[in-house]
Every structure is written in structure tokens, then in C-alpha cells.
Amino acid sequence: MIINEFIDSKLLEKYLSQEKRDYLGASGLGDECARRIQYQYMHKEPKIKATTIRTFDIGHCLEDLVAQWLIDAGFGLRTRDENDQQFGFSTANGKISGHVDGIIFSFPKELDCAAKMKSQGPVLWENKTMNHRSWGETAKHGVFATKFQYYVQVQLYMAYLDLNTCLFTALNKDTSELYFEIIKFDAETAQKYSDRAVDILKAIENNELLPRVAMDPNFFICKMCGFYDVCWNNN
Numbered sequence: 528m529i530i531n532e533f534i535d536s537k538l539l540e541k542y543l544s545q546e547k548r549d550y551l552g553a554s555g556l557g558d559e560c561a562r563r564i565q566y567q568y569m570h571k572e573p574k575i576k577a578t579t580i581r582t583f584d585i586g587h588c589l590e591d592l593v594a595q596w597l598i599d600a601g602f603g604l605r606t607r608d609e610n611d612q613q614f615g616f617s618t619a620n621g622k623i624s625g626h627v628d629g630i631i632f633s634f635p636k637e638l639d640c641a642a643k644m645k646s647q648g649p650v651l652w653e654n655k656t657m658n659h660r661s662w663g664e665t666a667k668h669g670v671f672a673t674k675f676q677y678y679v680q681v682q683l684y685m686a687y688l689d690l691n692t693c694l695f696t697a698l699n700k701d702t703s704e705l706y707f708e709i710i711k712f713d714a715e716t717a718q719k720y721s722d723r724a725v726d727i728l729k730a731i732e733n734n735e736l737l738p739r740v741a742m743d744p745n746f747f748i749c750k751m752c753g754f755y756d757v758c759w760n761n762n
């Protein structure tokens with residue numbers, strides 16, 4: 528067996544043996560396909576490539592790095608609470624939860640926006656890493672227009688943690704550029720997707736399968752979905 532195959536097999540083995548989430552995560556609730564969210568909650572096994580797992584792992588490592596850059600620059604950012612746990616929330620008897628990247632309690636006074644940000648109270652911090660093309664789109668058009676799932680994610684975090692502002696950062700993995708965007712709380716979106724979570728839980732309790740995102744198995748989102756076989760071929 529060549530080294531790549533061996534490493535990949537071990538990576539997949541470890542990934543598949545991990546404890547599965549038994550809650551709907553806020554990070555997934557903006558997914559365009561409700562059925563996919565349902566499958567995740569029901570622990571249906573998605574097909575996943577080792578390279579995708581490596582991308583997730585790289586994202587986690589780079590998040591720590593970006594956090595340190597902000598802290599070193601004087602941001603009062605905390606990524607863990609006093610019990611060394613991630614900040615987060617849990618509701619609906621633990622069936623809807625979220626864990627946030629961090630909370631910013633103060634901004635460097637040299638920044639023009641420092642006083643304004645201070646008046647907002649604690650600010651949610653959410654970080655993503657992106658390839659050059661994806662980062663360029665987000666930097667040009669913003670999170671709402673290009674990464675709606677992330678927009679929903681931070682809205683739910685703000686709603687449940689009672690925050691009204693988010694500082695979103697995106698690191699370009701190819702050029703190391705950073706993009707910053709301030710996202711304000713949008714109560715309507717937060718409510719809509721909180722309701723969606725409740726509807727998904729109800730459907731699962733009633734053994735109902737939620738609608739697919741498309742009628743055609745060749746739809747591009749389905750072709751890239753790890754649940755394709757279970758969804759369209761029932762296996």
C-alpha cells in the first residue's frame with residue numbers, strides 16, 4: 528500500500544469512529560437542503576474523502592492561528608470560557624446547539640472603530656478559511672450574498688448568546704490575506720432558521736422524510752453531496 532492510501536485509510540477510520548453529534552448544529556441549519564440536515568442528525572453515514580477531512584483539520588489549525596494574530600494585535604478575544612470550554616448554546620433539550628469560535632470583549636484603541644464596537648458590548652467572532660476563488664467572492668460581495676450558510680450560523684449564535692454584532696474573518700489559504708466583515712444581528716433570519724430547526728426535529732420525530740433540494744439527481748448540489756446514495760439510491 529502506498530503512503531497516501533495508508534494515511535487516508537487511517538484518517539477515514541478515525542473520522543468514522545468519532546462520536547456522532549446528537550443535536551442539530553447551528554453551523555448546518557442554513558444548508559440549502561433540509562433533507563441533508565436531517566440525514567446528518569439521523570447519523571446516516573455520508574461518503575467523505577480523506578482530503579475533505581484534511582481540509583476540515585487545516586481549518587481548525589488556522590483558526591487558532593488567526594485567533595492568536597488578533598490577540599497579539601490587542602483584541603480582547605477569548606475562545607474559551609472560564610471552564611476552558613468553547614462558548615456556545617444549547618436549547619430544545621439539547622437538540623439544537625452551537626459552539627462559537629470566540630467572543631471579543633474589547634478592541635485595540637488605535638482602531639477607528641474601537642469606540643463604536645465597544646458600545647455594542649461583547650462581539651461574536653467567527654472565522655473561516657477559504658481558497659482563493661471563494662475568498663475573493665466573499666471579500667467582494669460579502670457573507671450574506673456568497674456564504675449564506677455562514678450568515679445563518681452567526682445569526683443563530685447571536686440570537687442564542689444575546690449578542691448584536693459579529694466580526695467575521697476569512698483567511699485566504701493561498702495568499703494569507705485576511706478579510707473582515709461586521710455583521711449585525713438580523714432577528715428575522717435568526718427566527719426563521721430557529722423555526723426551521725424545530726420543523727426538522729418534528730419531522731424526524733414523526734418519521735417524515737423532508738423534501739430534497741431538487742427533483743433531479745443530476746442537480747449540482749446533489750452530485751456533490753455525501754448523502755447522494757442514501758438519498759437517491761436508498762443505500
Ligand code: SF4
Pocket residue numbers: 560561562563566738739740741748749750752753754755758759
Ligand atoms: S442528495 Fe441532494 S436532496 Fe439528497 S440530501 Fe444531498 S443535497 Fe439533499
